[in-house]
Amino acid sequence: MIRSSDNQLYTGITTDIQRRWREHSTGKAGARYFRGRKPGSLCLLETHPDRSSASKREAAIKQLSRQTKEHLLLQQTAEQQLRLSEFNTIFDHADQA
Numbered sequence: 001m002i003r004s005s006d007n008q009l010y011t012g013i014t015t016d017i018q019r020r021w022r023e024h025s026t027g028k029a030g031a032r033y034f035r036g037r038k039p040g041s042l043c044l045l046e047t048h049p050d051r052s053s054a055s056k057r058e059a060a061i062k063q064l065s066r067q068t069k070e071h072l073l074l075q076q077t078a079e080q081q082l083r084l085s086e087f088n089t090i091f092d093h094a095d096q097a
Contacts, residue, residue: 001042001043001044001045001061001069001073002024002039002040002041002042002043003039003040003041003043004033004034004037004038004039004040005037005038005039005040006037007040008037009043009066009069010031010033010034010039011058011061011062012031012058013051013054013055013058015051017042017045017087018090018091018094021039021042021087021091021094022094024039025038025039025091025094025095039091041084041088041091042084042087042088042091043073043084044072044073044084045080045083045084045087
């Protein structure tokens with residue numbers, strides 16, 4: 001899940017998070033959602049054993065209310081938050097390059 005520059009939440013799946021972030025940031029092959037807005041930070045990252053389970057989880061998250069999504073984000077472990085922080089540092093450096 002990505003929190004956009006205007007504080008909205010975007011949910012999607014990918015097999016390569018760095019490539020997908022680059023696509024969203026540059027507008028090349030990125031989601032239509034990011035036309036006119038920029039990704040701000042990665043705020044939820046889950047891994048799944050296969051694309052089918054990832055797609056089911058994506059669909060389930062997209063059905064949640066904004067309030068429930070925010071609650072989900074607050075429930076992350078310190079380990080999950082550290083992993084997100086590491087990715088966001090990489091993305092910040094890539095966006096500045």
